[in-house]
Amino acid sequence: MREMVKLLSYIKQYKGMFTGGIFLMICMVGFELAGPLIAATIIDNHIKLGEGKILIRPILYLVGLFLTIKLMHAVTSYYAQIVLVSAGTRAIQQMRLDVFKHVQQLPIRYFDNLPAGKVVARITNDTESILQLFASVIPMFMVSILTIFSITAIVFYIHVWTGIVMLLFIPVIIIWGVLYKKYSNENNHIKRERNSDMNAMINESINGMPIIQVFNREAQIKNEFEKINDEYYDSASGLVKLESLTGENLADSIRSLVFAILVYIFASAFLGDAGALTVGLMYLLVDYITRFFNPLFNIINQLSIFEQARVAANKVFEMLDVEPEKEEGQALDTFNGNISFRNVNFSYDGKRDVLKNINIEAAQGETIALVGHTGSGKSSIINLLMRFYDPDHGVIYFDESDTKQIDKQSLRQFMSIVLQDPFIYSGTLLYNVRLNNEDITEEEVLKALEDVGAGPLMARLSDGIHSELAERGATLSLGERQLISFARALAFNPKVLVLDEATSNIDSETEQLIQYAMNVVSKDRTTFIIAHRLSTIQHADQIILLENGEIKEQGNHAELLALGRDYSRMYEMQMG
Numbered sequence: 162m163r164e165m166v167k168l169l170s171y172i173k174q175y176k177g178m179f180t181g182g183i184f185l186m187i188c189m190v191g192f193e194l195a196g197p198l199i200a201a202t203i204i205d206n207h208i209k210l211g212e213g214k215i216l217i218r219p220i221l222y223l224v225g226l227f228l229t230i231k232l233m234h235a236v237t238s239y240y241a242q243i244v245l246v247s248a249g250t251r252a253i254q255q256m257r258l259d260v261f262k263h264v265q266q267l268p269i270r271y272f273d274n275l276p277a278g279k280v281v282a283r284i285t286n287d288t289e290s291i292l293q294l295f296a297s298v299i300p301m302f303m304v305s306i307l308t309i310f311s312i313t314a315i316v317f318y319i320h321v322w323t324g325i326v327m328l329l330f331i332p333v334i335i336i337w338g339v340l341y342k343k344y345s346n347e348n349n350h351i352k353r354e355r356n357s358d359m360n361a362m363i364n365e366s367i368n369g370m371p372i373i374q375v376f377n378r379e380a381q382i383k384n385e386f387e388k389i390n391d392e393y394y395d396s397a398s399g400l401v402k403l404e405s406l407t408g409e410n411l412a413d414s415i416r417s418l419v420f421a422i423l424v425y426i427f428a429s430a431f432l433g434d435a436g437a438l439t440v441g442l443m444y445l446l447v448d449y450i451t452r453f454f455n456p457l458f459n460i461i462n463q464l465s466i467f468e469q470a471r472v473a474a475n476k477v478f479e480m481l482d483v484e485p486e487k488e489e490g491q492a493l494d495t496f497n498g499n500i501s502f503r504n505v506n507f508s509y510d511g512k513r514d515v516l517k518n519i520n521i522e523a524a525q526g527e528t529i530a531l532v533g534h535t536g537s538g539k540s541s542i543i544n545l546l547m548r549f550y551d552p553d554h555g556v557i558y559f560d561e562s563d564t565k566q567i568d569k570q571s572l573r574q575f576m577s578i579v580l581q582d583p584f585i586y587s588g589t590l591l592y593n594v595r596l597n598n599e600d601i602t603e604e605e606v607l608k609a610l611e612d613v614g615a616g617p618l619m620a621r622l623s624d625g626i627h628s629e630l631a632e633r634g635a636t637l638s639l640g641e642r643q644l645i646s647f648a649r650a651l652a653f654n655p656k657v658l659v660l661d662e663a664t665s666n667i668d669s670e671t672e673q674l675i676q677y678a679m680n681v682v683s684k685d686r687t688t689f690i691i692a693h694r695l696s697t698i699q700h701a702d703q704i705i706l707l708e709n710g711e712i713k714e715q716g717n718h719a720e721l722l723a724l725g726r727d728y729s730r731m732y733e734m735q736m737g
Contacts, residue, residue: 164474171252172295178248185241186304192234194311197448199227201441241300249295257288260477266485269549273509277364282357283480287473294470298463305456312449319442327453352469355393357476362386490568496575497560498525498656498687500546505555507541515541516710519555523703528688530698532728533707539691541710543659546689548572577655581662583646585634590619591626594649601652609651614677615644658688695732704728 172179203223261284272280317324366373366382373382502521508514516538523529531539544550545557548569557564564572586593594609595601606626610619618641622628634642650658660679676697679688692698699718706714706721706728714721714728721728 164471164478167478168291168294168474171256174255175248175251178244178251182241182245182248183300183303185237185244186300187307189234189237189241190304190308190311192230192237194308194315194449194452195230196227196234197445197452199223199230200448201445204441204444206441245300246296249292249297252295253288253292256291256477257284260284260288260481263481263483263485267483268485269544270509271483277361279357279361280480281364282360283477286356286360287477290466290470290473291477293466294474298467298470301459301463302467305459308456309453312453316446316449316453320446323446323450327450351396352393355389355396358389359386359393362389490566490571491562493559493562493567493571493575496656498575498685499523499558499560500657500687501556501558502542502545503556503558505545505552505557507545507550507552507554509550511553514553514710516545516552519710519712521703521705521712523687523689525687526683526685527702528683528690528698528700530690530692530701530704531707532692532695532698532704532731533713536709537707538710539707540661542707543578543661543689543691546657546659547576547578575656576659577650577653577657578659578661579643579646579650583634583642585630585632585637585642585645587630587632589624589627589629590622590645593630593645594626594652596649598653605652606648609648610644612651613644613647615641615648618644656686658683658686660688660690660692662691662693695728695735 203220206219264280264284313324313327316327362382362385366386373379500521500523502519505516505519506514507516519538519542521529521542531542533539541550545552548564551565559567559572559575586596590610591603591606594606603626607619610616610626618637619625630637634645637645680700690698690701698704702717704714704716704718704721705712708727714724714726716724722732
């Protein structure tokens with residue numbers, strides 16, 4: 162089992178704690194099994210039924226020993242649970258950290274077809290299931306197996322035939338475990354998948370609730386969720402039926418069969434030889450046989466949890482097995498801001514090119530505007546520029562360095578971006594601008610906000626830049642969120658500024674403020690702008706009109722108007 166082998170790496174990190182916890186549980190088993198031995202000794206050696214005598218003093222000693230053992234059993238059980246749960250929690254803490262860190266290093270391509278809810282499910286729900294494996298299931302399995310074999314060995318020593326009968330039923334447990342795994346695996350897999358699907362759909366529905374309500378899609382969304390929920394229910398019901406059929410019912414059947422056989426053995430022993438079994442030994446055998454089935458019950462009841470945890474671990478390790486973005490490449494220590502696209506071709510799926518033979522020369526401090534209809538390739542150029550993807554053919558140069566040879570983090574330190582749909586984090590205005598980068602001072606944050614025209618916003622907020630903002634900026638207007646996003650880009654003082662439809666969703670007054678800020682921040686910086694409003698890019702050094710992934714027209718505003726072609730017609734249409 163691949164996932165179980167990988168789990169060992171996390172157990173090894175806390176092997177001292179796990180070993181200590183398991184040792185305590187072994188001691189617990191020893192203390193538990195010692196109790197019946199003391200009771201049998203009292204019955205056979207110190208209660209003389211035939212002589213009508215009871216030996217009080219040795220009985221009191223043995224009772225005291227019995228109570229001491231019971232106390233030690235309780236103490237070892239208590240500390241074993243604490244140690245194992247603590248070790249398991251630490252292992253899961255490390256696993257969650259590894260998964261979260263790994264997710265942030267995965268290429269953007271990985272998330273193209275993966276809903277955010279499924280990522281959340283891996284980090285939270287699945288790791289929580291694995292915790293049960295560390296803290297409860299595996300230790301319980303070990304203790305139960307130890308108990309079963311210890312009792313069998315003791316019973317075998319006391320009465321051979323009884324031991325043989327009990328040994329014969331150990332393979333039954335193994336066979337049952339194999340069969341359970343075979344028939345429960347598919348249901349557990351489906352159950353896990355549908356749980357992830359439901360998380361993803363809930364997350365998506367919450368984020369898209371305005372669209373759902375405006376377009377009256379509540380019933381359709383409900384039906385889609387109901388379908389997934391029904392599949393989850395069916396898989397869960399299948400597991401319940403399997404457990405009900407083969408769980409305690411199986412164990413009860415086995416126990417009844419064993420007792421029937423043992424009654425026959427005991428009866429034969431007494432009838433054949435009156436001294437074959439003493440009263441104390443009879444008590445001991447009955448007690449141990451009863452205890453023999455308790456771990457059997459535990460194993461049976463925990464098998465479903467074990468299988469769920471195994472499936473969850475498989476999902477987590479599938480994500481961890483995805484190759485992260487390679488940190489290889491040279492550090493880009495200095496960068497003037499010259500960018501070149503030379504004969505660049507690119508496709509997302511490896512089949513259909515979305516960019517074809519793209520050639521762009523952007524000198525330091527130039528503003529490059531990308532225009533074109535939806536699907537023309539504008540965003541793809543930005544994706545390549547930010548190295549979210551790499552070109553299939555051709556080369557992109559930063560100064561004279563091939564971007565494929567540059568460490569991605571090193572490259573991105575020279576870049577800032579403002580998106581069409583700005584993202585606001587839960588936290589203060591200060592945090593949202595500098596993103597916890599302590600190298601950016603509060604004074605620089607204030608200046609960036611002032612430069613983009615966010616002074617009225619700061620004045621409105623009761624605590625200024627220290628004011629707490631709601632998740633996703635729910636209490637802010639779209640224009641205010643955009644200004645914060647723009648200030649964030651300015652505060653990082655980039656060499657390259659990317660404006661992805663930065664002014665498309667804001668009012669004219671705010672647009673004027675941002676336009677002014679854009680002119681200020683673009684000085685001595687290479688700026689790439691994706692724009693629908695052609696009025697905002699008239700100042701651009703180059704305007705590139707894209708169509709179906711190809712450059713159709715290229716020049717400045719005056720040059721393209723003089724051509725009298727597509728750009729000119731688009732401009733005339735927008736200007737009325």
